[in-house]
Every structure is written in structure tokens, then in C-alpha cells.
Amino acid sequence: MAQLISIDPVTRIEGHMRIDVEVEGGVVKDAWSSGTMFRGYEMLIKGKHPWDAQQVMQRICGVCPMVHGTAASYALDTAMGVKLPDNARLIRNLCLGANFIQSHILHFYHLQALDYVDVTAVTKYDGPDPALKMLRDKITGLAAASDLYPFLPRYESPDYIGGEGGPGDPGIATELVGHYVQAFEMRKKAHEMLAVFYGRMPMSVGTIPGGVTTPPTLANIAAFRSRLNELQKWIADVYVADVKYVATQDAYSAFIKAGDSGGNFLAYGGMDQNQAGTDKYFKPGVITDYKALSPEKFDPDRVTESVKHSWYKDSTEGLKPAVGKTEPDVGKQGAYSFIKAPRYDNKPMEVGPLSRQLVNKDPVFMELANKLGVLTPPVKFGIIPRTGARAVEALLLSLEMEKWLDQLTEGIGSNIWDSSGKKIPDKSKGMGLVEGPRGSLGHWITIDGGKTANYQAVVPTTWNAAPRDKNGVRGPIETALLGIPVPDPNNPINVVRCIRSFDPCLACAIHVIHPEHNGVKEFRVV
């Protein structure tokens, strides 16, 4: 007998997400994901001065504003024929990198960890660490006052670390909760690091068409480096170690393979290593049907968007984003989402840290994947490799960032800006393809009469949270939910463990839409 479970709100993600799952025989048989908030960024930017784009588009998402600001800057650069100075390229890499580190730490500790760690176990801590004893007393006091918000209420589960019957013990759970508290400070430092060059965070001001605004003085480089060094050490000693601990618990061994999105992975590539952008830190590439060791070349021309199950006119089916149209058709039969279904060679694609690590075939990640048995048949990439890839990526990127700092040409009068960024053409087009914390992001701008005439964005969560396409093929998150064990329908913890492993950002996924007519009246959600 099948049972339907509607989960809304999906918390500890960015944005407004609803998931409906059909459960039969204790596992998920089918899944539907919906975004439930709409603002309309591409509508309100039309007719504005093109420079506004990199400010306004950052506001799509307050968790990852920098990746939108960076993609918009590259889109504007190409529209204006900018030759980006090396210093500007490096500072853009560094500040985007700082956003990655902030986002990845935040994701594991503050968005994901409460799915695995029993905070109430802290009350049973009997170890010697003075700081953890203080934490125990604090949590014990809150428990005595029946005020353990925001840690309770929660889905109950017999496999929380430190909980009754779960892996580990109260001592380990307390250490992890201690790291949860430390992680607030660490992610804050990553924001401070970004603010050195970009003024503030969230919503930064330091990247502009043509380059960046702050020169790499010795003082700026030192202010950035001291925080970076502290973060590198913490990521290696604490973050990566904690992810390894969770990943190797027998209680979670099913999640090594469960939560697999279907074997297709895509990375646009990002963080240029030369001015032409021909060499990138994150390599572009495509993996299809689990051929994880042999990524193919990425060709942006093969990206299309299906709207069969989205509330858009069927006449816009299969268009490429650069010439994309967004014509709503709300009452359309069989449609159930305002998220379009982007496809590469007609295949759904997972984007994000796991895709990047597989495309890059980084030895550190491949060794971890091997140890976990991910690559032994049947090859599946579940919740744990996805989470592991994010931690490995944070560490490797933090090390690469130090090299970028070393490459900067120091000095207040150093070249950080190409003034052609100020010359707004009457007519032009631009494209910015980058990698963000959650995956591949593309911005497309059309300038006409010196104003923004059209703006399109295909963002990571559009790929990952896509609905079914014209062939009825589910999106990556929908596919990943299939087979997820749900032993207790009142506490579908594994469903949200799977969703959160993608680090979804709904505000990003559903900013799109610009009704050309007033058909908007009939819109339901998004």
C-alpha cells in the first residue's frame, strides 16, 4: 500500500521548497520537488543600466551572492569586450573562493549536521575538556527548561550519532556540536576575508565590469592570507576529519550508494588560470551513464531546456539558454513546476562539488571514493560521496587560493581594471559561465540601446531540482530520492538527508520567469 508524504517546509536549505514522496514497502517509489516562492529578477532588470546587473543579480541569493556577481561580471565583460587584467582575474578567483569556503562550512555544520548528530546527547558528556563541559552545562540547562529550540523538535531517528542505539557516543556527539559552534566563527572569517577586497558580505561591491575595485596592497594581501591560513588548518583538521567520521560509520553505509542522481555529471568549469580563460582551476567536462573515469569535453551548445512538465508554453520546448524564451502557460496539463528542466544532450545532469571532483578526477577525492567502495560495481554516487566531495573541494580550493595570493602583483597603482568596462555598447551580447558552491552557473545578457534588454540565468539548483522532461525522465534530486529508505513515515529523515546532500538553493532556482503577456494572472507558485 503506497503512502504519500508531503514535506513543507524543507528547512536547513536556502529558500522555499516542498517535496512530495510516494513510499511503498519502506522505500521511496516516486518523488516530486516544488519551489514555492517567486520574485521575478529577469523581469525587473529589463530596461535598466547594464552595470546594475552585477549588484541586482547578487540579490538572487544571500548565501551565494558572489557567484552571481561574478557570473554577471563575466557576462558584462564579454558584452563590452573587456580584457581582464591578471590581478582582477586573481582577485575574482580569491573572493569567489572565499564564498565557496563560507558556503561549504555553513552547509556541512549548520545545514547538514543536525541530520546526523544528537544534540541532546551533549547532556551526557563526561569527558575532561573544559570548553565541552561548559557546552554540556549550557545544553543541560536548556533541556531542564524545556527550551532546546532550535534543536528540538526534529524528526526522530534511531541512528543519530551519540543517541540511543546510534553510532558513536555522547563524547563524540559533544565534540561535533562543539565544532558546530566553532563553525559559526569560521564561516564568519571567510566572509571577513572576502570583505577585504570586496567591501562586505553578503552583497559585495568589489567586482565591476572590467575588473575589480580594490588593489592588492601588501596590507590587503596580509589581511586575506592570515584568515585563509587559519581556515586551511581548520578545514583540514576539523571539517574534513568530521566528514570522514560520518562517512565511515556502519550506520550510514547505505548512504554511500543511496541517493544516486542517475550517473550524469556536468561542470561548466570556472576560476580562470589565464587571461583567455582557456585554462581553469575547475575543469569543464561531462560524464554520462556512470562513465566516471572518462569525462568528455563540455560544449555549451548542447544545453537545452525542456518545458514539458514546467508551466511554460510547449512552443518553447528544447531551446538553448542563449536564445531562451520564458513564456508561461500555467494551466498546462501535466506540468508541475516553474523550474525548467535543463538537459545536456537530452540528459539530466547533476552539478556541484561531486560533479567537479569527478570531472577533475582529483587524486584526493578519487582515493576517498575508492576507500568508500563507490567505484566498485554497481557504481553509485550517493549522499556520502556527494558530501565528501564538498569537504575535499573546500580543502583543495583553500590551498589553491594561497597560490593565487602569491601571483598577485602588489601595489596600489597596479592594474585591476580595463576601462572598456565603462563603455556601454548600443547593442551587444554577453555570457558568463562559472562554478559556484552549488554547481555550474550561467548568466546571459542582451544589451540594446545601451540598456539591459534581456537577461537569462541557468543556475545550479535549476539543474539539480529540475522536474521531469519531455521524455518523462526525472530531475537529479527526484531520481536520487528513489529507493531512499523510509522506515518510519512520520519521521522521513532519510528523505531530507538526501535532499540536503545537494545543498539546494531554491531562491536561485526560481528567479527565472518573465511573462511576455499578462498570463501571469494564473500563476500558482514560484
Add this chain to the structure above:
Amino acid sequence: MAGKTVSRRQFLKHAGATVALLGLSETLIPQMARALQALAAGKPPIIWIQGQNCTGCSVSFLNSNYPGVAELVLDKLSVRYQPNVMAGTGQAAIAAINDTVAAAKGGKGIYVLVVEGAVPTKEGGEYCTFGLSDKKKALADTNVQVPGDKTIHEWMKELVPGAAAVIANGNCASFGGIPAANAAVTGATPVSKIVAEIDPKKPMVNVGGCPSHPDWFVGTALQALIALGVLPGGKQLNLNENKMSKTFFGQLIHENCERRGAFDAGLFLEDWNEQSPDFKLCMFKQGCKGPVTYADCPIRRWNSGVNWCVGANAPCSGCASPSYYKELTPLYQPLPNMSFGGITPATDVVGWVAAGATAVGIGAHYLYKQLGSKPDEAEGGEK
């Protein structure tokens, strides 16, 4: 009682540091110190919901210093609902709201409602929903009936009546912000307007900023709790005409800008490659909205005081202004070229010029020229 115990000496030391970093005047310190002490003894429940937002104000809140966010969440506030932080999901999350509202109705405690994001009102409010409603809907592409969606507007109607106060956190909640630039489609509405429709007497404050600075939010929330009598202090909130705390939004950015000397001397940044090691150039010609924006960014700065927008050689985009974004675009063009509703830049800039005794030199003359008025006319103008 919940929370840690500290000696009075420790407490005052800590409270002093907090108050100092919130940037408050000496006269406010004893009042705020008492308030913080009271917070440590009994944590006021917070229900923090999100409308048409981007989560930037929540992320900015995580950057709070003295008290840090861990201290705020564990020791100072009882965070009943906050979708990015809370453990509960789905009905477990909604249960936390329901329990808190039921307790307040039963006279067992209060709650403060924090709203992040604008409230869409068009098409039945369906542009923003969370949680399940009593109504039914068809599931996706099937005929199966499942619970419908509950709009943020419905949540407001349910949560505002029992709230001790409502805090609109950030520019979207306070004034509509960026979503209001598309209000024709979604009906993005400021929280104050929705609250007034539900209960015109409900105490409410706005915290501007895109995003809000954590000190602005934490400080205004403390002041609101004091004004409500939840915390000791007894003084009324000192709000400006936009319901924003004058402690944080009382002065023009331009008045306190570290580069005002450059403005007065007429030294404007024209090319980002031509920066002086000796002198930081004024961002006015690159579109700085500091002359029309009331906020204490130049003094408070952002991210633990590391920097701020003008400090990064970028123009202030006026994100704390009620006019942001719709009336402040184009963001990178000098002020007088812009069309405005409400506040006109001319009034405010000239007002500032009239008020500033040192407003002479090339900077001021540049301004007069752009505004099309003469210095002697401007001097007579009061804002």
C-alpha cells in the same frame, strides 16, 4: 533557569564590550546592559519567517559579534522557528510555531515575530508559500489529492495578532526592496503595510539594509524589547519616520564618510587603476548614494569591522534606504541624473550642504552644478 551563570563583574565586562561594539552612546549603556542581563535570565521566543527573500539577512545575522550568533541562539533568544537554522523539518518545524502561538494565547509567554522578505499579495498570495494548508490540491501531474500550500500572507494573519511586536528585518521586509521592483506582478508588499491591515496598533519596527547589518537587527530588537517592557529600560523607541531606529539610521552616510575630505576637495575616483596611496578618492561620480542614505556604515563598517562598500572603492548603493532599489537605479550614475519619488536627492544633498559648515570647495561646487542650483539658494534650504 536556563543559560549560564556569570559573575556580575564578568557580566558587566561582557555587556560593556557588547554595547561598545553595537556603537551606542554612553547614555544608552546602562539601559542596554540591564536589558542584556535580563535576556540572559529569560529568553524571549522568536518566530522568524521568510517571505520573498534571498536569505541574505539570515546569513548576515550569522555574522553577529558580541554577542555572537551561538551565544544569541543558545543564551539570549529562544529561536522557535527559523528555517535555515532549526533542526525540525516539515510538520516537526510547523509544530514549533503552533506550540509557541498556543502558549502565548494561553497567557504562558509571548513571542516576537521577525519577518525577512516582502509579502506578495497578488493572486491570493501564492507567490510565496510554506507549510501545508487545510485545502487540497492535485499532486503534480497526477489526480492524487495532497495538502495545499499556505501563503506567507495567511501566516501573517495567523501570527501577527498574538505577537508582542513585529520586526521587519532587511530592506525587502521593511520597504519591499528588490521584489517591489516587480510588485506589478507579485504584489510584493512591505511588512508594515500588512501588519497595519491586521492590527494598526501592533508595535512594529523596520530594520533596513540589503542585507541588514547584524548589529542593526540585534540592536533594534533589543530596543524594541525594552520599549515593550519585556526588558528593563523603560524608554520609548526612538524611531524615524520610516519606523527605523535612529541609533542606527539617524545620520547620513555622507556626513560620516571617511572620504568626505576628498568630496570637499573635489577629488573623485574616475579610473580604478588611478588610485592614490596617500588619499582615498570620493565615489560620488561613480554613483554613490551616501548623500541620500541614512545609515551608520562608515562608523560601524561590516564583517567585524573589516571594511565597507566605500572602503572598497565602490559607491554606496543606498541599500538601507526606503527607496532601494527601484528609485535608486542606475546604481553607478551620479545622483542628480536620477529620477526619484519620495525623497529627492536635491533636497537631501542640499540639506546636507546647508547643514555642513565645511561644505565648500570643489566638491560642493560640483554638486551645485549638477543640481542646477546656486550655493546661496542651497544655503537657505532646510531638509
